[in-house]
Amino acid sequence: MPEGIIVKALSGYYYVQGPDNEEPVQCRGRGIFKKRGESPLVGDRVRYSHTENGEGTVEQILPRSSELVRPPIANADLAILVFSVIRPELSLILLDKFLVHIEHAGMDAILVFSKLDRIPEGDEGDRIHREMEAAERLYSTIGYQVVKTSAHSGEGMETLRAALAGHINVLAGQSGVGKSSLVNALVPGLQLETNEISDKLGRGKHTTRHVELILLAGGGYMADTPGFSQLDFAELGIDEIGSCFREFTDYSQSCKFRGCTHTHEPHCAVIEARDSGHIASSRYDNYVGFMAEWKEIKRRY
Template sequence: MPEGLITKALSGYYYVQNDEGGHTIQCRGRGIMKQRGQSPLVGDRVIYTLTDNGEGAVERILPRKSALIRPAIANADLAVLVFSVVRPELSLILLDKFLVHTEHAGLDAVIVLTKLDRIPDGEVGDQIRRNVEAAQALYRSLGYKVFLTSAHQGTGLEPLKLALAQHINVCAGQSGVGKSSLLNALVPGLTLETNEISMKLGRGKHTTRHVELISLQGGGYLADTPGFSQLDFAELGIDEIDSCFREFRPLSHQCKFRGCSHTHEPSCAVLDAKEQGLIASSRYEHYVSFLTEWKETRRRY
């Protein structure tokens, strides 16, 4: 039986790209999978059969390397976190929240800062550039690749294409940061709908309605995913939030107390590193904020 990759799921259909010919077959899932509690995801490798009406039926889901709930996608291995530098302004606390969820999901991440061409002239623009340079230096020091881009001018796109090649990439970020414009610039011929930022609300409208894998010229795929309106920590524990900060990991086992929260305990290696300037104050403050949010969420439930 033929094998393929689900590149899109829409209205009960799974669109499977055949391994050999590269053509796409519109498939339904077999009822037996529902009985087993199985549900195919975009990114799944599957075995399917052809039916008499020229369509297909997904018979079996092959083992997954990873599976995300939001966005619902299988076998992704790289998160592309897209943030604009203006309208909406770059939010490091939101970026760190995305990074925590990315780390928890076991994905590597690249950070893409967009709309460089929209930075205004004058003192305001100079401050934005300083903020961007500081953010780039901080996250590169943590081991993340950071790309500065302009979809309209083509700035920074070639090195980004090389970084995305041969991966199943998940593109994520808040609404209005230019994800669709970036994808249109990365993939010639792609015409995803884009919306400008609402002047009244200060944010963009969601233009993506479903998850879809888009083929990249250098090999691999990019998943354009519905915009995230919020991320919460309900599914995480204190130790998991801690481990999702890369710079905390080699320090945590040096703390005096097992299960150290890194907020008040004596002989805490993370607190010591923060006091010595070895951990960025913004990262530590965001960690404490996420920990507080986690505690409040736990209290509600």
């Protein structure tokens, strides 16, 4: 029985890329999956059989190395988090919320700052450059690779291509940040639908409506995913938000109290590191805000 990878799920069908990388086989899932409460996901490695009508059946889902709730994808090992530096402007709160999601899933992340070619001249452009460079210094210090790109001019694209090779990559970010433009630049001839930012709303329309893995020339896959701007901690099942902040790890082991929340306890090593400048105030403040949001969600439910 051949093995393959689900590269697209649409209207009850699963499209399985076989070992020969030929045209994906359109498959239905076995009824037993529904009875077991299982659901095949894009990215799943599966065993499948061929049917007489030229289609196929997904017979078995092989063990997963990772699973994301939103976007729903299995076995991804690298997240490409795309944030534009202009329209919509870079939001560190949203960036940190994405990183909590990715760290919780046990994945690594590359931060992509897009639309460099859209930065205007003058005072506004100088401000954008300062904010972008400050964010690059901060997240590089924490341990994330930061790539500055322009899909139109090609800036940073070779660096990004090299980073994607050999991985199942999740491309994620707020609507309108240029994800589809990046994929079109990475995979010439693909021509995913793109949309300009709405002047009234200040954000883009959702141009990608389903999760699909795109085979990359350098090896590996890219998942272009539907845009989204909200990540619900309750939906993700995240309890230990502090463990999703990389820079907290070394300090949290020195906190006086076991199970320290790093918000109010005396002799908290994380708070002391914030006060001494070893942990960025912006990151710590976002953590406190996320904790408050999580507690409010728990209180309601």
